[in-house]
Amino acid sequence: MPAESTILLATLFVIAAAAGWAFARFTDTRQRQSDAAQLSADYYRGLNYLLNQKPDEALEVFMRMMELDDEAIETHLLLGSLFRRRGEVERAIRIHENIIARANLTTLQNDQAKFALGEDYLKAGLFDRAEEFFEQLADSETHSIDALEGLVNIYEQEHEWLRAIQVRQRLEKLLTPDGSDVIPHYYCELAEEALRRKEFDEAKQFLKRARSGRRRTARGAMMRGDIAREVGDCQLALKLYERTVKQDPELLSEILPRARSCLDSSASDKGQEFSRLLKGWLADNPGIRKELAYASIVNGLTxxxxxxxxxxQYLRQSESLSVLFSAAMAEGQAETPDAIRRLHQALHKLSKRSAHYRCRDCGFSSATLYWQCPSCKSWDTIRPIGYLRIEALRESA
Ligand SMILES: [Zn+2]
Structure with a gap:
């Protein structure tokens, strides 16, 4: 069976030949008829390559056939991007380099071809080459935003956070709304790297810069809590964790085990202290009951x-869970502490069978929290799912 690229090229040959024959028919000079004859010979040569499953040779012939008015350049750009999207990056690069090699390109055509090459190299994972092309276009009239976004993409993948910050700042001047929600995450990434090296002061400095002149993020508060916990300042850590919960109750799934480990290492009556803490949080923020229940279930705080x-309450409000646990909940049996504990343990067991987090933008799901979605690359869009999937029980049965 012919590959899709072969079919694509065959279609283009038919279009190119039809254009050539129309060209010969409606013009009458000898030169143009001779051009059309050459086109016809190329067409059969190209077709022969295709029939012999030699798409690269056919591509060369096609590129010669389409030499090259403005319309043909558009066709080549389109063809190149089609090859790239299909993962045939080498062919895309050949087509785009072929365009750039021409004299008499307009500035726009030159920029389009350079940007396309940048994207080709990015797709191929050749970041240095991609960076070169995007840098050349970063101040261009037509492609500056696209090129800067291309650079951001590279620096994010390479974890070059300081450079990503610089480029985002350039983008902020060009975009409305700007990318300012993302820059604090870059500082948080730098802080996390410092935290892994136990460079606490450096980590604090990055977090300070993350909130300087910008909206304070729940992630920043949580990380400052982590630093306080690392240096043994449990009181401050718990204060910052509570601030995180106020700002974003869904992060309770992350905060609960942290707060507990904080008390485990400091309080003498750690169980009671943890209960007192959660009681206080609930009293101050009654709206977090559902998130608190879900966080307790997934973390197994039974x-x-x-x-x-x-x-x-969480169990009763879920129709499917109520059906699943109907026997255990019948006739008020669930009201005793032991019965609730058993239910809680069963729910925790159930929760282990499915992903806990999902991206709001693309639906990617995962077992752990990512601040940047590995699938769609959006920042701060992954949060706890918030409910237990009954299907998970059936799937694993
Ligand atoms: Zn996503």
Whole structure:
């Protein structure tokens, strides 16, 4: 069976030949008729290559056939991008380099071909070459935003956060709304790297820069809590964790085990202290009950009586879970602490069978929290799913 690229090229040969024959028919000079004859010979040569499954040779012939008015350049750009999208990057590069090699390109055509080459190299993972082309276009009239976004893409993939910040700042001047929501995440990434090296002061400096003149992020507060916990300042850590929860209750799934480990290492009556803490959080933020129940379930915090009510309410509010646990909940049996604990344990077991996080933009799901979605590359769009998938139980049965 012929490959899709062969079919694509065959279609283009038919279009090119039809254009050539129309050209010969409606003109009468000898020179143009001779051009059309050459076109016809190339057409049969190209077709022969295609029939012999030699698409690269056919491509060369096609590129010669389409030499080269403005319309043909558009066709070549389109063909190149089609090859790139199909993963045939080498062919895309040949086509785009062929365009750039021409004299008499307009500035726009030259920029289009350079940008296309940048994208080809990016797709091929040749970041240095891609960076070169995008840099050349970063101040161009037609492609500056696209080129700067291309550079951001490269620096994010290479974890070159400082350079990503510089490019985002250039983009902020050109875009409305700008990319300012993302820059704090770059600083948080730098802070996380410093935190892994136990360079706490450096990490704090990056987090300070993350909120300087910008909206404070829940991630920043959580990381400052992590630093305080690392240096043994449990009181400050818990204060910052509470601030995180106020800002973004969905992050309770991340915060609960952190707060608990904080108390594990400092409080003498850690169980009671943890209960007191959660009671306080619930009193100050009654709207977090559902998130608290879900976070307790996925983290398996089955020995904290203060969340029992929230867990029971969570169970009752879910139609599918109520059906699944109907026997256990019948006739008020679920009201005793032991019964609630058993239900809680069963829910925790169920939660282990499915992903806990999902991207709001693209639906990518994962077991852990990513600040940048690995699939669609958006920032801060992954959050806990918030409900348990009953299907997971059936799938694994
Ligand atoms: Zn996504």
């Amino acid at each position: 020995d904290v009586p203060v969340v029992d009510d929230a867990v029971l």
